[in-house]
Amino acid sequence: MDDKNHAGRPHPRKTRGLTRRGPASSWLALLLAGAGLLSILAILLRPDAVLPVGIDPSQPAFIACSLLATLILLSVAIHALRQQGRDRDAAIAELSTANAALVAQVGRQQAALERLGQSERKYREIYETAMEGMFTLDIQGRFLSANPALLKLLAYDSEAQLQAEIHDVPGQIYVDQQNRDAITQSLLGQAEVGSAPVEIRRRDGATLWVAISARIIRDGQGRAIAFQGSVRDITQWRRDRLAMEQAVKTADMANRAKSEFLANMTHELRTPLNAVIGFSEIIATEALGPLGNRAYREYAHDIHDSGQMLLSLINDILDLSKIQAGRKELSEKLVDVPRLIRSSMRMVAEQADKGGVLLETEMEADLPPVRADEVALKQILSNLLSNAVKFTPADGKVVCGARVEGDGALSLFVRDTGIGIREEDIATAMQPFRQIEGSLTRNAGGVGLGLPLVLALAELHGGTARLESRISAGTTVTVTLPAGRVQSAPLALLRSLTQG
Numbered sequence: 443m444d445d446k447n448h449a450g451r452p453h454p455r456k457t458r459g460l461t462r463r464g465p466a467s468s469w470l471a472l473l474l475a476g477a478g479l480l481s482i483l484a485i486l487l488r489p490d491a492v493l494p495v496g497i498d499p500s501q502p503a504f505i506a507c508s509l510l511a512t513l514i515l516l517s518v519a520i521h522a523l524r525q526q527g528r529d530r531d532a533a534i535a536e537l538s539t540a541n542a543a544l545v546a547q548v549g550r551q552q553a554a555l556e557r558l559g560q561s562e563r564k565y566r567e568i569y570e571t572a573m574e575g576m577f578t579l580d581i582q583g584r585f586l587s588a589n590p591a592l593l594k595l596l597a598y599d600s601e602a603q604l605q606a607e608i609h610d611v612p613g614q615i616y617v618d619q620q621n622r623d624a625i626t627q628s629l630l631g632q633a634e635v636g637s638a639p640v641e642i643r644r645r646d647g648a649t650l651w652v653a654i655s656a657r658i659i660r661d662g663q664g665r666a667i668a669f670q671g672s673v674r675d676i677t678q679w680r681r682d683r684l685a686m687e688q689a690v691k692t693a694d695m696a697n698r699a700k701s702e703f704l705a706n707m708t709h710e711l712r713t714p715l716n717a718v719i720g721f722s723e724i725i726a727t728e729a730l731g732p733l734g735n736r737a738y739r740e741y742a743h744d745i746h747d748s749g750q751m752l753l754s755l756i757n758d759i760l761d762l763s764k765i766q767a768g769r770k771e772l773s774e775k776l777v778d779v780p781r782l783i784r785s786s787m788r789m790v791a792e793q794a795d796k797g798g799v800l801l802e803t804e805m806e807a808d809l810p811p812v813r814a815d816e817v818a819l820k821q822i823l824s825n826l827l828s829n830a831v832k833f834t835p836a837d838g839k840v841v842c843g844a845r846v847e848g849d850g851a852l853s854l855f856v857r858d859t860g861i862g863i864r865e866e867d868i869a870t871a872m873q874p875f876r877q878i879e880g881s882l883t884r885n886a887g888g889v890g891l892g893l894p895l896v897l898a899l900a901e902l903h904g905g906t907a908r909l910e911s912r913i914s915a916g917t918t919v920t921v922t923l924p925a926g927r928v929q930s931a932p933l934a935l936l937r938s939l940t941q942g
Contacts, residue, residue, distance in 0.1 A: 478515040575652075575673035578659075581666060583611040592673055595652070597645040607645070617641040617649055639676060650677040711756050719749035758895050761821070765898040772815040772902060776929060779809045779844050779852070782816065786823035787842055790831050798836035804843030812852055813927045818899045819854070825892040826856040826919050833917070834860035850925030851905075857918040863911040871909065872897055896921065903927065 569576060575592025579585060585605050588598075596615070598604040608614050612622040618641060625640055641651050656671030724730060726742035733739055764770035787801055794801050812819075823842065830840040838859040845853055863871055871893050893909065900907040900921045911917035 476519065478511065577671060577673065579611060579669040584609055586668065595673060595675060615642045617643055650675060651680045652676060715749055715753050715756065719746055719753060722746040722749060762895050762898055765902055770902060772818065774813055774815055776811045777814050777816045777819060778811055780805055782819055783823065783842055783844060786820055786827055789824050790827045793828065794831045794840065797831060799831050799834050800839045802839060802841045804841050806845050809844055811929050812923055813929060814903055814923065822896050822899050822921055823854065825896050829892050830856050830858035830860060834858045846928065850928055851922050852928045853920050853922045855918060855920040857916065859916040862913045862915050862917055864913055868909050868911065
């Protein structure tokens with residue numbers, strides 16, 4: 443490529459050599475021609491003093507030779523003068539070219555210097571106005587530079603003051619002196635750029651937490667020569683984080699204490715409550731003899747029913763508290779789903795008859811058994827059915843059923859044609875001790891544990907509970923158990939024989 447570009451033109455060094463030799467040769471030729479002309483002139487003026495004896499300057503031959511010599515010398519002189527003019531023009535052209543190249547080079551250097559100056563001014567502006575502290579340290583931990591933000595952060599008046607007072611950054615600024623070397627190694631050991639939270643001490647003695655980001659600056663041989671990085675104040679963020687962690691810990695402890703208290707309290711309440719229910723049942727049935735007044739029998743029935751309701755509430759609280767405290771354990775076995783549904787429907791049949799609500803079942807043929815806690819599943823269905831009957835007006839309908847989903851999971855569902863729930867109230871209905879405001883819900887009673895307990899028991903089985911409802915159109919609650927709990931018929935038979 444260089445040969446092609448330079449073909450047909452002399453090398454710059456050769457051109458300069460020819461230019462230097464050109465004027466010397468032309469001057470020599472001019473001098474020789476001048477000397478020759480002077481010699482001829484001398485011969486013509488004083489031939490007797492110059493010419494040898496016997497030569498006559500008036501002879502034609504001599505005159506012809508003199509004229510010829512004169513013409514030759516004049517030609518040489520003219521040629522030398524022309525060559526000198528050409529050499530001068532060439533030198534002027536070469537100097538003009540060199541001057542233009544020099545001017546262009548100076549222009550490029552000036553443009554580069556201008557760009558460098560702009561970049562330096564821009565960097566200096568960013569450096570001076572940055573919100574984060576920026577610094578450069580040498581290998582010994584001394585400040586080479588620090589921007590105003592870092593000076594303000596460390597409570598120093600000037601960069602000179604900082605450099606004069608700080609000779610070992612980790613030793614003089616880090617609060618944790620026992621782990622200062624480990625912090626430095628950890629900071630610089632994170633590949634190219636490291637970052638670590640560090641507690642530092644200001645010049646006025648106050649402490650604060652900062653996030654330091656730093657990188658190693660190396661020379662051409664790869665040796666570390668300095669450290670460069672930035673400092674950001676994270677004191678408030680760290681305080682907020684510690685406060686949040688403490689709040690979460692406190693709330694968790696309070697929630698656990700509440701759950702344990704409720705579990706213990708409900709356990710203690712069940713014993714006297716069972717006695718109240720038992721004795722009221724004896725009185726209501728007149729097991730030990732007739733009562734004097736028949737009103738006592740009605741009162742005994744009221745006491746029994748109220749005790750049963752209170753016992754059911756206490757059992758729900760106990761179960762929910764155990765689940766929240768992580769103390770609820772499942773007693774798993776193979777559960778016959780159709781039998782479970784029919785048994786649950788019988789538990790609410792009397793309640794449905796009193797309210798004029800029709801009960802129906804909707805099940806697929808040959809439903810497979812599931813591995814689950816039968817008491818927990820019956821509690822799920824009884825709570826759902828009781829709620830459905832309670833919130834369905836007369837001549838309404840409640841349907842309880844089950845189906846196998848496409849992914850192999852089993853879904854238990856209860857669907858009613860009751861009053862329904864607004865979409866924005868569904869989340870409230872799934873929270874413990876929360877009830878939706880309304881005249882029908884207030885008349886129906888309860889403390890709002892049915893649906894939360896259903897959700898908790900479903901999740902305890904690894905499943906889910908979903909509520910879908912519309913005002914005046916009814917509600918559907920679906921509890922889905924994972925496919926891993928659904929048993930095939932041969933496997934179910936084998937396990938039932940093994941358990942038997």
